[in-house]
Amino acid sequence: MKSLNGSDYAHNYDIVVKWMAEALRGETLDVIGIKTGRIEEVFGFEPVEIAVKSGRVDVIIRDETGAVFHIEEQRNLRKADMYRFASYHFQGAKQWPDLKDIILASGDVYAGEKSIKTASGKYEPVIIDFTQKNGQKRLAEIREAVSKGTFDNWLELVFLPLYGKETGKQRSMMVEEIIRFENQLFQADKIPVRLIAATLIISNKIIDKERLKTLWEEIKMLDIFEIAKEEGKEEGKKEGKLLGTVETAREMIMNALLERFNMESFRVAEKIKSLQNPDIIKALLSQAIRCRNMDEFETVLDKVS
Template sequence: MKKVNHQNYDVVLKEAFSLFHHKSLDFLGLSLPPIVSFMETEIAEVDTTDDMMDLNFRLEDGSILHLEEETNLSRKDLIRFAHYDLRLYNRYQAVIHTVVLTPSTGSPGTKVFNTGNLQYNVIQLVLGKRDGDRLISEIQSALERGETVNELELIFLPLMKSTFPPDALLRKTIELEKQIPKEEIRNKVRELTLILANRIVDKEILDELWEELQMLKIIKYAEEKGMIKGIEKGREEGKEEGKEEERMAVAKNLLSLGMDEDFVIQATGLDKKCIRTLKKSLNNSI
C-alpha cells in the first residue's frame, strides 16, 4: 500500500496539472489564452513567510494563471492568495487569474474580499458540484470511438457528484482509465486517482486496487527484463527434472520484485516451502 500523507489533494493537483497542463483550461472551464510555460512558485521577499504557491502558468497573452487547491476556502486563504498575487504582480507586472480548486465544500463562483481601497477576487471551482455520472457516459463514449479524453477529468472524477457510492464510482473510474491507450499515461493516471481516493474509500478497497496496479507494473518490468520467458517455461514444464535451477532463479527475481507467494508458486511450479525458504534467504541478505 502506497503511503499517502494528509496533503494528498495538493500532491495530486501539482502532479496532475503539471503532466496535463495543456488540458488544464478545458478541465477548469476557463476561456483564457493557451498555457505556454510553467512559472516559479516561490518568490523570495524580505519579511514574508516561506509559503509557496501551488502552480503558476504563463499564458499566451503574457498573463498568469495562478492555481491553488484548498479543502475549505476561507477569508484567511483569500488574504494569503492575495499576498501571493501581489508578489507575482510586483515581479512581472502582468494580469493574474487566480483559480481555487476545492474537493466538495463551498459554492462555485467568484469569491471577493474588499478592504475599502483594495478589492481582490478568485474563481472557486468545486469538484463535488460537477456531474460525475454524465462525465462517465461522455468519457466511455469517447473511448469507444477511439477519441482522446481529458486525463484530468478521470483523475478527479471520484470527487464529483454521482448516484454511485464512492467505492463504486472509484471502480468505474479505474475501469475507464484501463482503456487509455498509452500504458505509461494509463498507469500514471490510475496512480494519481488512487492517491486522491485515499480519503473517500475504505482502506481495503484502496489496498486491492493498489495491489492490482503494482502487479501490472511488476509484470511489465518482468517482461522488459526477459523474466516472462522464464515464467512461461515454469508453467509449461512444471517440476520437470533438470529445470529446478532455472525455476529457482525466476522465483528469486519475482520475489525480489515484491510478487506475492501464490503468484510465484503458480508461475514457477515450485512448492510453498521452497518459495518461503527463498523469500527468507532474500530477506536475510538485505
C-alpha cells in the same frame, strides 16, 4: 473509525507537481471553463514565506501566450481558506503581477463572498464549483462517447472525481469507478499512466486513505515499469536493453518488500535476482504491492521460481 477522505495521506510534493505537469502540458483549461492557450510550463509554487502543504494541488502554469495561472484545489472550501489563498496570491504577484488565481472547489463549498480586499490589494479568484456538475451522469456520457470513438478530451477525467455532491462511501466508490475506467483506457493505449496518477492526486481528500495509498503505490510502480519498457523500446537495437528493464523491475520488487515488510531474506532476494521472464516479474511486482505479509508473497514466489 477509518477515514473516508484521505486528507492525512501526504504525497511527495515533487511527484504531485511532476505528474500534474505531465497531465496538463500541451492542453488548455477549457475543460474546466477557463480560456487559456496551450499550457507550456507547469511548476510548483513554493513562496519562501509560506509553507506549501504536500498532498494537494498547488501549481503555477504558464500558457503559450505568456499568461500565468495559479491553480489551487480545495475540498470543503471555507472563508478561512480564501484568506490563506489570498496570502499566496500576494506573494506570487510579486513575481507575476498579472497572476490569475483558480480554485478547484468540491464538497461543501463556502457560499459567501468570493473576493477579499486588504491593504495589499484585492484577491478575486475564479472559483470552479464542481458540486454543480453530475459526476455519475458525466462518467456515463464519457463511457458512451469513448465506445463510439467520439471522445478525446482525456484531461476531463482528471477533474471528474470532483464532480457532484456525493459524500462518504458513495463518493469514494465513484472515484474508484473512475480510476478503474482510466486503467482500462490505459490498457487500451488511449491515455498515459500519468493521467491516472494525476487523477489520484485530485482524489486525495475524497477516497479512503488506505485505499488511496494502495492505488497510489500501484500507479507509482506501474509508472516506473512502463518507463523502463519505453526506454527499452527506444534502445531496441542495443544489446542488453531487455536485461536493463528486467533488472529495474527486480529492484522495484525488492524495494517494495523492504518498504512494506522490512524484508531481509537472503533466500527471497536470491530467487528474485534469478528471475528472467518479464511477465513473471511484472506479476510479482503486483504481488509485492498487494500481499498482506511476506509469507503470502513467498508462497507466490515459490510457485513461479
